Ligand SMILES: Cc1cc2nc3c(=O)[nH]c(=O)nc-3n(C[C@H](O)[C@H](O)[C@H](O)COP(=O)(O)O)c2cc1C
């Protein structure tokens with residue numbers, strides 16, 4: 001009896017949300033507000049899961065091996081505490097910041113994530129439009145289900161179908177994430193294409209010479225549905241007669257994509273990329289201070305501390321825990337960004353207090369896209385931005401620059417000495 005009631009409830013919920021998602025796909029308005037249905041970003045996953053196939057959900061949600069690092073990302077953030085200051089005038093709190101000379105409405109970027117059309121028909125297009133409407137950078141993955149050109153076109157101007165909700169500015173800021181392929185010529189074509197189309201930065205992911213062991217994908221025999229394809233890899237077939245290494249049959253998912261990536265990639269790629277494009281270059285997936293120092297010495301423009309959402313090396317530390325030592329190694333020479341399980345305004349504050357310039361948010365945006373399309377993502381981002389603004393007021397700071405290590409208490413009550421000037 002109880003089980004039947006639960007099933008009926010689930011099916012009603014699924015119906016409601018499916019309807020909502022379908023509406024989001026076809027219309028720019030009329031989406032039942034995410035903000036009315038959910039209080040925070042942590043609540044989105046459970047409902048999004050019901051709308052996704054088990055294969056898609058498994059691919060999005062899972063980490064590698066037994067997922068210790070995936071769990072650690074959240075737990076590490078929760079070990080830091082915040083020390084507020086009182087009697088500060090916080091009648092105006094400004095969440096905006098500047099990164100690499102670019103204005104951001106808040107210190108938040110859309111993490112690169114492959115295959116976004118698995119959760120919504122407009123996939124990367126809807127996500128990139130939501131970023132433009134929110135005044136935040138959107139990082140397009142090499143492994144996207146929309147092409148570099150399609151995403152550029154999608155944000156070129158706010159349209160009736162895909163424009164910003166009332167009151168939101170339209171500030172497209174596209175970055176491109178590079179997986180360096182064995183086919184270096186194709187990587188070069190992508191770099192040329194994004195440079196030509198006005199993308200504003202390149203993010204080279206360096207923690208994935210091979211894909212981590214995602215057991216859910218193996219169990220689910222995960223593969224991309226036949227109506228979708230990895231659009232940027234089509235450049236390979238356009239560029240050359242051979243299609244070697246580009247089939248997207250995913251039954252041997254990890255091994256297959258490992259075949260595409262260049263396992264011989266080393267540090268000499270950075271000077272190569274710097275001469276190939278005038279765009280700023282950031283490395284994503286750095287965790288050790290030594291690597292960070294070396295990257296700076298080779299002229300990178302920024303570093304993204306990340307363990308890839310716990311999807312690559314299991315037992316890699318949470319990026320947030322590596323921030324203090326990487327900050328010391330980098331000494332303020334380039335901006336440091338960080339990601340991993342950031343869902344709360346206080347998570348953003350902790351990362352900034354530990355020396356990050358900004359954070360990347362990943363999975364919560366996929367759940368928001370699943371539940372509400374472009375508008376859903378805009379609302380999710382606004383929920384996070386508002387939490388950030390409120391928490392800044394309660395912390396006693398008026399702007400992002402004022403957030404320093406003075407406001408954070410590390411796990412064992414130790415002292416952090418990170419001058420704000422190093423951010
Ligand atoms: C489904 C999925 C796909 C991803 N695809 C990419 C990718 O193509 N390139 C990349 O550099 N990182 C990729 N990542 C890692 C994210 O950019 C990010 O580092 C990670 O998800 C941490 O953020 P989160 O904990 O907020 O999800 C992916 C993550 C997920 C969950």
Ligand SMILES: CCCCCCC(=O)C(=O)O
Pocket residue numbers: 114115143208211230257308311
């Ligand atoms: C469809 C190919 C998947 C490439 C890897 C994307 C990724 O980084 C991930 O974590 O998944």
